Amino acid sequence: MQFDDRLATVLRHRAGSGRAARTQFRQLLDLLGARRGGFERGLTSAAWLRLGALGEAIPPGERAAMIRDRGWHFRNPELAAHLAEDEPEVAAAALSRADLVEEDWEALIPRLPVRARGFLRLRRDLPPGAVDLLERLGIHDRGLPLPGPAEADEAEADEAVAEARAPQPAPPATTEDNAPAAERAFVAAPANDEGAPDADEETAIGALVRRIEAFQRARSEKPASDPSPRLPLDEEDEGDLPPLRGFAFTTDAAGRIDWAEPGVAPMVVGTRLSGEAARRALRTWQRLDGARIALRGAAPVAGEWIVDAAPRFAAPGGHFYGLAGKFRRPALQCAPGAARGGGSGNTGGNTGGNMGGESDRIRQLLHELRTPVNAIQGFAEVIQQQVFGEVPHEYRALAANIAGDAARMLAGFDELDRLARIETGALEPAEGECDFARLCRGLAKQLESVLAPRLSGFELDIPAGPAIVPLALREGEALAWRFLATLATALGAGETVALSLSGESGVMRLDAGLPASLAAEEDVFAAVPQASQGALSAGMFGAGFALRLVRAEAGLAGGDLQRVDDTLRLVLPLLTASGRDSSAMPEREQKRTPEAR
Numbered sequence: 001m002q003f004d005d006r007l008a009t010v011l012r013h014r015a016g017s018g019r020a021a022r023t024q025f026r027q028l029l030d031l032l033g034a035r036r037g038g039f040e041r042g043l044t045s046a047a048w049l050r051l052g053a054l055g056e057a058i059p060p061g062e063r064a065a066m067i068r069d070r071g072w073h074f075r076n077p078e079l080a081a082h083l084a085e086d087e088p089e090v091a092a093a094a095l096s097r098a099d100l101v102e103e104d105w106e107a108l109i110p111r112l113p114v115r116a117r118g119f120l121r122l123r124r125d126l127p128p129g130a131v132d133l134l135e136r137l138g139i140h141d142r143g144l145p146l147p148g149p150a151e152a153d154e155a156e157a158d159e160a161v162a163e164a165r166a167p168q169p170a171p172p173a174t175t176e177d178n179a180p181a182a183e184r185a186f187v188a189a190p191a192n193d194e195g196a197p198d199a200d201e202e203t204a205i206g207a208l209v210r211r212i213e214a215f216q217r218a219r220s221e222k223p224a225s226d227p228s229p230r231l232p233l234d235e236e237d238e239g240d241l242p243p244l245r246g247f248a249f250t251t252d253a254a255g256r257i258d259w260a261e262p263g264v265a266p267m268v269v270g271t272r273l274s275g276e277a278a279r280r281a282l283r284t285w286q287r288l289d290g291a292r293i294a295l296r297g298a299a300p301v302a303g304e305w306i307v308d309a310a311p312r313f314a315a316p317g318g319h320f321y322g323l324a325g326k327f328r329r330p331a332l333q334c335a336p337g338a339a340r341g342g343g344s345g346n347t348g349g350n351t352g353g354n355m356g357g358e359s360d361r362i363r364q365l366l367h368e369l370r371t372p373v374n375a376i377q378g379f380a381e382v383i384q385q386q387v388f389g390e391v392p393h394e395y396r397a398l399a400a401n402i403a404g405d406a407a408r409m410l411a412g413f414d415e416l417d418r419l420a421r422i423e424t425g426a427l428e429p430a431e432g433e434c435d436f437a438r439l440c441r442g443l444a445k446q447l448e449s450v451l452a453p454r455l456s457g458f459e460l461d462i463p464a465g466p467a468i469v470p471l472a473l474r475e476g477e478a479l480a481w482r483f484l485a486t487l488a489t490a491l492g493a494g495e496t497v498a499l500s501l502s503g504e505s506g507v508m509r510l511d512a513g514l515p516a517s518l519a520a521e522e523d524v525f526a527a528v529p530q531a532s533q534g535a536l537s538a539g540m541f542g543a544g545f546a547l548r549l550v551r552a553e554a555g556l557a558g559g560d561l562q563r564v565d566d567t568l569r570l571v572l573p574l575l576t577a578s579g580r581d582s583s584a585m586p587e588r589e590q591k592r593t594p595e596a597r
Helices: 006-012 018-034 041-057 060-067 077-084 088-097 102-111 114-122 128-136 149-165 199-221 276-284 349-384 393-423 436-454 473-490 542-556
Strands: 246-251 257-260 288-295 303-313 320-328 457-461 496-504 507-513 560-564 567-573
Touching: 006 018, 006 041, 018 041, 018 060, 018 077, 041 077, 060 088, 077 088, 077 102, 088 114, 102 128, 114 128, 246 303, 276 288, 276 303, 288 320, 349 393, 393 542, 436 457, 436 473, 436 496, 436 507, 457 473, 473 507, 473 542, 473 567, 542 560, 542 567
Parallel strands: 457 496
Antiparallel strands: 246 257, 246 320, 288 303, 303 320, 496 507, 507 567, 560 567
16 A cells, blocks of 8 residues: 655655755645645645745745746645735735636635735636636736836836926026026026025935936946847947857758748848759759858858758659758867877867867766756755655665766766867876786786676786886776776676787787677777666766777877777887886877876
8 A cells, every 4th residue: 555645754854944944845835736635634734834834934035936937836726825815926926826627716716815816817818717706806907016126216217207397386586586487497506505495305306316317327228139130330230149050941942042040031041052062962852961061141141051951852742842951050160289189190280179179069068967967966865865854765765776877977977078088189198107917917806706697707818027008007997997897798698708918019918809799799989878787887878988988098198999800909008117108109299297106
């Protein structure tokens, strides 16, 4: 038998802080708004009391904001009646989010305060019975929200302008001033003049003038919000408009643009697609993928574009009548020399610039992805560790699973970020050296305990002597573990692979047989995301991505990872003596970041 204990769980905790009070207030809104009469009478009564107490501790603006959440509606008329007794902004928000049937509205409206009934005139989705009831009750006005600060100032200024323009009685003429009476009505004497008017009158007039001036100054300083294009009369700087990064379009059978997005259509409609790729696609009725096309015309659309489009065919007859696709700007290129090339020596300025720009975009994307995942992981750990109070064990188990999934996602993001930085030359190798043969022997022994239940493992052929490579100890361990763990993950039951290490001519070579699952792949470095199965995992993006990262890390040290038939061959340069660079692969860069071994 299962029972709903959510309301009891919420009431069991004390809202000891402002954040906890807001959280509990929203939880009670969800529970009380979703059901009516579904909980025990005693719990329901306690929930209404707690909701009222929390409402006194939370400012009305924050309560109204929680109620106005676009993704939240409630169907309990008792909650609507309860919230309608609160401040006007809370009552207005509640009555705008209530989703009741006609019978509930007809029973609720007579119970509402007269002030709250006016808020219902703002709604256009009330059932006919509720509208008729409001008419019978005499609710004809429309309840308007309270004006904001800017609206209040504007209203006061308009009223002040009207008062200033009203005719004022002229003061009586004096023998000391021969000016006409109509002019004397608007002439203000100095403050230290003996003939100055009353102090209260002078203060009121000065305040009125200052308010009018402030209103006119604020209105003149408001930026223009109309982004529509203007004639070239120096009225608006083109730099104020956001740059155009892409737009959708269609063409006719001859390749002439006959439709585009509304903001771009006047600048491109009628333009014919140029270039050999576009002509071939139109001639053969094929797709247009990544074609570079230059447009001429207004500044927002002028220049080079990358076009992707698909052919269109008429439904009745099937004849070709044009392309449909999208223009997009090419990737921004970095300045030459801003990004260093990879270990292969291909360091052309354009290539490095493109890769640097792509790396920056990938890292920015990863940063934006990490933020919500970190938040999810943090909240899950708070629940699992019972930071704010006791939590049922079932919820703690779910929270632990969520925290584990978030940690695996963050690890995958770190691997993506590392590969992007290595392939674009943004990551400098750390200075140091390590015995790679010793690392392989130790890690293979650790993996034996995991592989033994499956009767699988490695057949080691690693000499007892050292194999010193130019990798810091931490980076060497990460490289060896990623390589061996990826192979171990791909091993099937009862399968073993040979692992041999040799060194000659200043180069260390580690050969590993490919497991059957990887040997069947056409491209062993292809990234295919796979779910984690068992204690070992090649990462969130599969064995192909892990091996590609191994290849990039080896290239950073001057080595490489290649597939030779059914063997993976990891090559790293050997150090001939401590503190000296390797004699092989002289093109390896010398710049390194100091790091303690």
